Amino acid sequence: MLKPYFSAALLTLGLSLTLVPATAQTAGSIGYYFPKAAAGSFDPAIPTPEQFLGYPIGSHYTRTDQIVAYLRELDRVSDKVSLRVLGKTFEERPQVVATITSVEHQQNLPKLQAERKGLVDPSLPVPDYGKLPVVISLNYGVHGNESSSSEAALLTAYYLTASTAPETKQWLDQSVITIDPLENPDGRDRASHWFDQNKSWPPVTDPLDREHTEAWPNGRTNHFYTDLNRDWLALTQPESRARMAFFHE
Template structure:
């Protein structure tokens, strides 16, 4: 029940973030108090130097912002899963509670055991749900990767009890660009 309400809340947050617009937390996160964000975590606007929605953010800027979140927060780890035909990195950010970050290998092993009928069933109450969010399938989707940046910021910077609970009970992976080459082709054309 709790995990299904979490999934519904995360979907609702994702849909809210996909709306176009100005770049202030009060606009993108109207229900959040300004004090519920860790000021040490840079917003996309602070990092990029422009408001989300005013520019088509390039692949290198998206990757650089996620690297910065990885650098400044113990909630985020970023890994490169490959490179594109045009040599752009393909990355996945994993966002979860710090204790889950420290035990990602153990959590992966526990999840792999789920498919082995010879293994005993785990205590599902202790095993976080894995949520995979993938953005930017088509290169000309102008808002998809912007929404990924806002979601990554929110999950990294929010100090609300609700967000803390989400991160303790889940491991969230964000692929901000499934098509980096197409994204850069479109961003260069638009910009």
């Protein structure tokens, strides 16, 4: 069972996470994951993950196609979100990145990118740092069976898109935030299939239960059983090459 024991609250421009005991909030509601101060400060036009998926985050493992579909929906309903496909895995699953920022920045991303080139290319004018938004890259789930990471990515994307709080507006005015919701889509689906197939009701907490003891090769690695967290330099896998190409942009 995936139900988290802590809720994440986004508190600063750097998107630091504060852990709060889950018992202080009501399970099944979106408020379970966010600070009480955020209650009622979400745009109702933006669907929550639970509304879109049909189940509360944490009650099931969310498949790759569902994760991508939710981010596409955020792109469709909000001018603050754009979704980009970076490439495909060996098993033809898309690698996506959602960019979330203010509407103004969203409309000027190519211009902002061109201006930032002066930070690394000495032949170009040095940009005015005070006028450039900071770029924050949030990347989730390089190991496919570290599964709560991608569920957290959906909640983070929802929060940044739907929150009407002044502090969230400030974050988006001052930054461009990219979210890679799952760096290992093939491993993710291998793990989600195992857990959803073997989970029990009521939940079983015994670590020796079949749900918690994946069969080899489990979901940590990609299609060819490569640990992508060991492939940042060698770049032998398509997931790594696509991710690093985007990073260098």
